[in-house]
Every structure is written in C-alpha cells, then in structure tokens.
Amino acid sequence: MSHSNVPVITIDGPTASGKGTVAARVAERLSFHLLDSGALYRLTALQAMRRGVELRDEHGIAKLAEHLQVRFTGHDIFIGSENVAHAIRAEEVGNMASKIAALPAVRQALFALQLGFREAPGLVADGRDMGTVIFPTAKLKVFLTASVEARAERRYKQLIDKGFSANMDDLLADLQARDERDTKRAVAPLVPAADAHILDTSHMSAQDAIEQVLAWYAEVKE
Ligand code: DC
Numbered sequence: 001m002s003h004s005n006v007p008v009i010t011i012d013g014p015t016a017s018g019k020g021t022v023a024a025r026v027a028e029r030l031s032f033h034l035l036d037s038g039a040l041y042r043l044t045a046l047q048a049m050r051r052g053v054e055l056r057d058e059h060g061i062a063k064l065a066e067h068l069q070v071r072f073t074g075h076d077i078f079i080g081s082e083n084v085a086h087a088i089r090a091e092e093v094g095n096m097a098s099k100i101a102a103l104p105a106v107r108q109a110l111f112a113l114q115l116g117f118r119e120a121p122g123l124v125a126d127g128r129d130m131g132t133v134i135f136p137t138a139k140l141k142v143f144l145t146a147s148v149e150a151r152a153e154r155r156y157k158q159l160i161d162k163g164f165s166a167n168m169d170d171l172l173a174d175l176q177a178r179d180e181r182d183t184k185r186a187v188a189p190l191v192p193a194a195d196a197h198i199l200d201t202s203h204m205s206a207q208d209a210i211e212q213v214l215a216w217y218a219e220v221k222e
Helices: 019-030 037-051 058-066 091-100 104-115 130-134 148-161 168-184 206-220
Strands: 008-012 033-036 070-073 076-079 123-127 140-145 197-200
Touching (some): 008 019, 019 033, 019 123, 019 206, 033 037, 037 058, 037 076, 058 104, 091 168, 104 130, 123 130, 130 140, 140 206, 148 168, 197 206
Parallel strands (some): 140 197
16 A cells, blocks of 8 residues: 555644544544654654754754654653653643744654654544645544633643643633644644534533544545
8 A cells, every 4th residue: 555545534623622532542443553743843842942942943943853763652752762751741842832833944844754654554643734734635634623611621631630730720821822823823824624524522522522533434434
C-alpha cells in the first residue's frame, strides 16, 4: 500500500475539546496508528523554554522542531532518554506551544515529520490542521468542538488528575486567548475543513463521541 492509500481519520478542534481522548480510543478500536500533532508543538515549545530560545527567534525555534528526536511509545513520549509525557502537559508549555505554532517556519519544519506517521493499516491524526493542511485526502474528517465553559471544566479536571494545580478563572481566560490565537493566525488557522463532520461535544460523553466517529468511519470505508 503506498502511503497515500493508507486511510486517515483526522480529528481537529480547539484545545480541550476532547479530541485527544477520542482520537486515542478510535485508533485503539481500529488498531490504527495515532498522531498527537499537538504534542509535537508542545515538545518544540518545551525545548525552546529549556534552552532559552526566544519567541522572536523563529529560525532558532524551527531548528529545534526540525531536529526533534522524539519517540512515542504507548503513553510515553521520549526525548533522548527522558520521558517528557508529563512535562509537556503543563499549561505554560501549552501556551508557549500555541505561540510558536503561529510561526510559519516551525509549521514547515514539522510538516514532513507528521506525514511520516501515515502508515498501514491506518492513522488517526489529532490537531488543528490535520484535515485542512497535513492530510487533505483523509477518508474521514471530524471537527470536534465544545463550549469554552465545558472545555475549561474538562481541562480543570485533567490538570488536577495529573497533579498540577489549576484555577478555573485563569483557565477560562487562557482557553479564550489560545482559541483567539489558534483561529486568527495567518498560517494554518483552526478552521473546519469544508468536508468535515462537525461534532459538538458540550453535552456529549467521550464514549458517545467515539461511537459517532466510528459510525461515520464505517460509512465511508469500503
Ligand atoms: O492540542 P494541544 O493543546 O496539545 O496543542 C497545543 C498547541 O499546539 C495549540 O495551542 C495549537 C498548536 N497546534 C497547532 O497549531 N496545530 C496542530 N496540528 C496541533 C497543535
């Protein structure tokens, strides 16, 4: 099977819309590979923060992205021998990720890396521009969304569960700022693909969202 024939399901949407959970479970159910593209932006952000590369140094940050030595194994994410799966979930890393994601050279540097995840028997890709830019030929495109309040509540629970501290008002403000940046940026802004199925999960359980995506996929795969 050539790469372009490998089926892809893209799941795009704003931060904390539940796409991570839905994408991971759909991939599991279909025995497909998983691409958490947000993790690549978070990893690049973490490297920039650790090495003191500043936001205005677009070229320097793109270089970090280009040379990411990342290995995904199950729930673990390794840079060299260090497991950074926990560290990249911190809010300050997410905020920095959203800022560096607006830099065209950084997006360009991560482009080929993302295409490499398209391997048989199939791929579920989660992010912002999976259906619009990275995998425009995907078999199924889903745009997962939820009200900012529902997303702030989910993110709050997630952070507390992971042992981070969190404040609801700060989270709401953070999410709004991040939405604004992600949707207004000039390159690959967060917009649903013209042929995407929109799924509003404000009042929907993760389980129901997963079943809906699987049902849509069953309709399109021959
Ligand atoms: O999905 P996430 O919260 O882990 O993503 C972190 C940031 O990375 C998000 O604010 C925007 C950016 N991002 C992006 O620009 N394009 C993607 N495909 C995935 C994430």
